[in-house]
Amino acid sequence: MSSVDFPLRELFQQRERDYLLSNVKVSMRSAVENIEVGDLKVEKLREGETAELPRWVAEEFASLGLAEVAEEPFETEILKSLSREKMIGAFQLSNLAPDFYLRMKRRLAYLRDAAGAGRVRKEDYERLRASSYDLIGIRLGKLLALSSSSTTLSAIADKLTPEEKVFFASSQSLTKEWRTTLLGVKA
The missing domain is CATH 3.40.5.50 (Ribosomal Protein L9; domain 1)
Structure with missing residues (x-):
């Protein structure tokens, strides 16, 4: 492909x-x-x-x-983000920094390698990985729900990372195509 x-x-x-x-x-x-x-x-x-x-x-x-x-440890930031995301409503999103997923991916890779080499505890990696999965799952669920509603990208763009904007636009497009195919009319 x-x-x-x-x-x-x-x-x-x-x-x-x-x-x-x-x-x-x-x-x-x-x-x-x-x-x-x-x-x-x-x-x-x-x-x-x-x-x-x-x-x-x-x-x-x-x-x-x-x-x-000189940066705040990412583990602290993801726990704060996860708590915020759980506290707000099902159709609401908290703000994430534009580079949030980049830092998450890099921190997970570092901890995985460091745990394999014995420099950090494997539990530290597993804890961050679990929190990452939880946050991603919650945000994806909200993005999917919003993309199948009348919500526009411009209405929520300030709360999304660049990666989430692409995901939202793609899922919104797929949802419209699916509805059109099933219902035979423009959704």
């Missing part, structure tokens, strides 16, 4: 590339100097210094113990 058949996958891959190229703050644990990778050049960073680096560089530095990425 061509990539046209998978607009969500293509969108996700492009957004992940953009995400890895975006800057993030790090706090240096060790000094580094004269590091050059492609077009990126790190002249000198001292221990304790705060710097903004492309995320892919920051993650490499963090994995080597050279730096710490």
Whole structure:
């Protein structure tokens, strides 16, 4: 199948590339100097210094113990999001950050690999995975219900991630086609 058949996958891959190229703050644990990778050049960073680096560089530095990425742990964010989603109504959606699913996917991959290597407890990975499944299930259920109603994408767009917007538009289109096929009239 061509990539046209998978607009969500293509969108996700492009957004992940953009995400890895975006800057993030790090706090240096060790000094580094004269590091050059492609077009990126790190002249000198001292221990304790705060710097903004492309995320892919920051993650490499963090994995080597050279730096710490300055962000709220994702586990906290997903638990807050899951609680909010459970508390509001069946036809209401809470806001998710545009990069929420990117960070979720990356954090799950990191914990899975780290658990396999014995660096973190497998329970930590399983707990985040279960919370992720719960949140995705709740949001998909709401999106499907909304896509088969008279709700328009523009009415809920500010609460959706880019991936959810593609899902909503696709499911809304499929729902209309299904109704038209079954009822023989434009839905």
